Amino acid sequence: MPLKSILCCCGYSYTHHCGTGADVQSYSLSENREKDCEQWSPGKNTRPFPTDAYGTIEFQGGPHPTKAQYVRLAHDTRPEPIVQLLCREWNLGLPKLLITVHGGRSNFELQPNLKKVLRKGLLKAAKTTGAWIFTGGTNTGVTRQVGDALLLERSQRQGRVVSIGIAPWGILDKSHELVGRGGEVSYDCVSSPWTKYTVLNNRHAYFLLVDNGTGGRYGAEIVLRRRLEKYISNLKLQPCKRYSDLYELKFYNSRSSNSSMLLDTHSSIPVVALVIEGGTNTIRAVLEYVTDDPPIPVVVCDGSGRAADLIAFMHRWRDGQTGDGEGPLEGVKEQVLETIKRTFQVSAEQASQLCSELLQCTRKKHLITVFRISQDRPQELDQTILTALFKSKQLSPAEQLSLSLIWNRVDIARSEIFVYGQKWPSGALEQAMMQALQHDRIDFVKLLLENGVSMRKFLSIPRLEELYNTVGQFYFCSNIFLSKQFKYG
Known part of the structure; x- marks a missing residue:
């Protein structure tokens, strides 16, 4: 048997660890190997070293070279140093929403048709x-579908979508090409069909590897990704463009106790699973999300296949009957x-589990919100994702308005929040107007004027003073625009 075909318990070959030699072969065939495999774990059998792979990837093999950090x-x-890396070193602003x-x-x-709707939404x-957007990062499966959606980006003026692939290092082909400290490395993104x-x-x-x-195995990224999602979900939702702006805003707010520069959502960064x-x-990931504390809402794309279709089916039957009034579950x-056994090729016991x-x-x-393409009720995927957050968090109308204002989604506010019979607490709309003016949300200003x-x-004089004091540092509506709106009463 060739030495390279003899695998260590971690998944790599023995020659990967210690070169060639009779001692490698004799150990790999001994009884100690089986004993060590049973006891092998990253905590016991690995040692940490300073990372030897970071910088900029220049992808080769496509029609146009692309780059990524x-x-x-x-x-x-x-999670803390990871967020610092993303925001301070890679210069990203904290997200206003995390889609995993x-x-x-x-x-x-x-x-x-579904592919087109999903990509666009x-x-x-x-x-x-x-x-x-968090994905698995590799050029397979659902991540490849997300990558195809990112390919549709045409407007560079709005900036590149923040897509972060979190992939296991040990599953990457040609990972040796990525070894390098702080420079630019070329990476061939064409994989061989004959390799695992x-x-x-x-x-x-962006990529977190x-x-x-372990080598040749998935799973290394699961715990880190979940911890990172949870950490981000506990961060305060801010309208800042950069991580460092938080300190500038704290300094500014310390000079004015009445300042409402930060949108007062009393909310952390929302997370939704797609x-x-x-x-x-x-299926197990969805179960973990909905049973976590606090839980994470999930949007399931019905018609996309396998697990998504099964979850959508069970969701429909949960109340004990279908839409046609048929029998219980x-x-x-x-x-x-039988469908589970056939879909996943599992045993009866596994299907029952x-x-x-x-x-x-x-x-x-x-x-859980199920997204279906329907002719009767046409709704875009982006609307489904955002309204799923409202439904799952049971937010008050004022909190929903603050979120939609941060996202700058006046269409969501108009269709989902300003509905007939909506009751508002005293001062809620005025507070929203102040936030809309300070953050240059002109469409929201018009919407609030239309709604009373x-x-x-x-x-009032205090509000005029506050607006005047904040115009210099933030790009708010001009006095000319304000004067034109007096005609609304």
Whole structure:
């Protein structure tokens, strides 16, 4: 047997660790090898070293070279330095929304109409709200579908969508090409069909390459990604463009106790999971999201296949009947089990376990929103994602308005918040008007004027002073615009 074909417990060959020699072969065939495999773990059998792979990737193999920032990091890296890297070193602003995409690792095809709607909706949701998108980073499965959506970007004036691929280092083909400190490296993004390894998706802008010492295996990134999502979800939602602006705003606010420079949402950065297709691990990820504390809302794309379709089906049946008024869920349980066995190629016992997990997911029905293409109720994916957050968090109308104002989505405010019979607490619309003026949300100013805010009553002396004091440092509406709005009363 060739030495290179003899694998260590971590998944790499023995020659990867210690070269060639009779001692390698004799150990690999001994009884100690089986014992060590049972006990092997990253914590016991790996040692941390300063990272030797970070900088800029220049992707080769495509029609046009593209570039991305990347870093190789340990699987147990704390979230705080990762966010500092993203915001301070890579110069990203904190997100106003985090969309974490989950689905199958293997390549799959979507229906053309659904593919078009998903790509357009995901891109619009990210661009209009200032969101970050988390994916698996590799050029396979659902991440490849997201990469195809990113390919549709045409307007460079609005900036590149912040797409962050979180991939396991050990699964990457030609990872040696990425070794280098702070420079620019060339990376061939064309993978061989004969290898179990894969390449990075060249449409992403940033990569976190997670290393736990294993090779040829997925999973190193799962815990780090989840911890990072949770950490970001606990950060205060800010309208700042840069991480360092937080300190400038704190300094500014210390001089004025009445200043409302920060949008007062009393909210942290919202996170939503988007499920497209997917396997058994996707079902378990959804279960973890909806049962977490605090829970994360999930949007499931019905019609995309496998896990997504099963979750959508169970969600529909959760109330005990279909839309046609047919019988309870127990009446189709055998059919569901057979579908699970056939879809995932699992045993009856595994199918029963997955069915149980699906039922646990749908017990949190208010946290799961199913996106379907419907002729009767046409709704874009971006609207579904944003309204799912409103529904899951049970926000008050004032909090919903603050979020839509931060996202600059006046269409969401108009269709979902300013509905007939909506009741507003005293001063809520006036506070929203102040925020809209300070943050140059002209469409929101018009919307608030249409819904009863009187500019004559609103522009008191203290408010005029506050607006005057903030015009110099932030790009607010001009006095000319304000004067034109007096005609609204």
